[in-house]
Amino acid sequence: MNPLYIQIKKRITESLVGGLWHPGQSIPSEIELAHSYNVSQGTVRKAIDELAAEKILIRRQGKGTFVASHNEENNQLRFLRLTSSLGDKEKLNNKLLNFEKEKASNGLAKILNINNASTVVSIKRVLTFNQKPLILDLIKVPASSFRGLTPEKIIEKQGSMYRMYETDFGIQMLHAKEKIRAVAANNEAAEILGVAINTPILSVERVAYTYDNRAIEWRLGLCLTENHHYATELE
Amino acid sequence: MNPLYIQIKKRITESLVGGLWHPGQSIPSEIELAHSYNVSQGTVRKAIDELAAEKILIRRQGKGTFVASHNEENNQLRFLRLTSSLGDKEKLNNKLLNFEKEKASNGLAKILNINNASTVVSIKRVLTFNQKPLILDLIKVPASSFRGLTPEKIIEKQGSMYRMYETDFGIQMLHAKEKIRAVAANNEAAEILGVAINTPILSVERVAYTYDNRAIEWRLGLCLTENHHYATELE
DNA sequence: ATTTTTAAGTCTTATATAAGATATATAAGA
């Protein structure tokens, strides 16, 4: 049997998955939760502590505990690791290049845990920094989870994909795994990014997950690292 | 004034810096610490919880709380992010290419927080995986912190630098920041790694820190990512 | 009378302490 606080954590997560509390909103106070789960405040606290450490919940002293949302200032570019090497702070801009539906390859189906050859939405876009192309993104998501996803919607949201997933489709992106490689720019990438063919570029392959480690998105980012770098911390 | 548990955390850290408890050894029990610091067990617990989350301490139920050490199985390759894309598990091998002392450049001095043009030890090595070269490492550390560091010592320790720092010099590597770029292999890198000049390779620039965010090492890794990738998690 | 400021009260999380039950690991003894 799991410790009580783990069980409480699970029940809170279930409420989040079930949509009982929505992103940006506050959940009941610790004492209220303690009553409704019939445990002590300390146990609820420990459960919430862990969820806050996972950035699923956000505690604000004096105000309450809130469901994390991509519609918040500090959360906007949480998953963007590419940084200007000069400390520049220019805004990223977004341009949609392509939008189509296609059959998932076997590999992709496996990654997204969907049936072989089921439909995925495939999105191609370029992010520009300081008017210069910086990242060429290829994004694939299961069509079944994102019914009603259109190019217009992406343009309207200015490329904040995770905000759109959350607001328009009720899907919370919580964490991701990335595989990084150095590759040579092919024809297409070279043209779009405005560099010579075979220029070394950074290939960042991402799988994004929602609650319970359910994969919701596959993404390949091709980045120029002439004046930028991918920043990480090792702990 | 900081909360009590933060003050306790600081005092525990001071004991670690001061060498009162050594890596691999256990620290006093929570109750003993509570008595000696004149606070409750819960307060000590919260301090230790945070230090354990930072991987500075390691809790083992029924045994005690231990000072993290690089001389431990699961901690051996904790900072190696490069993984075989095929799931291979071959052992890495290590070959020392060069060892010399030199004057620190201005940039390096700033990073390592040492006087301009003070002496640093510069180490060049290559890591091979499955008999094939995989990573070309260039490592620079302040000579003053590592008196008595010799090529023999590195060879003897088979390239486990952080184990050597800990065991032979009493310096604990705790965390690091990395900047990743895609670059073209130059003459030297191409030759050592056994690839054509201008092959795209991954450049991983690392600054490693000990207690209190004191920088102890600068490192540049040039990695082949034909069959390997750099793996990260985003939270 | 109206507005502004201040104070008090209330809700929240954060911090701190205490105490007991439980799980795990090791050592000592039968």
Place this chain on the structure above:
DNA sequence: TCTTATATATCTTATATAAGACTTAAAAAT
């Protein structure tokens, strides 16, 4: 070898106090 004792961290509950955020009521100023 098996059992028991002991030490440890872990989990759970309970009770305070502190501190931040907000609301409301009262007081002061205009």
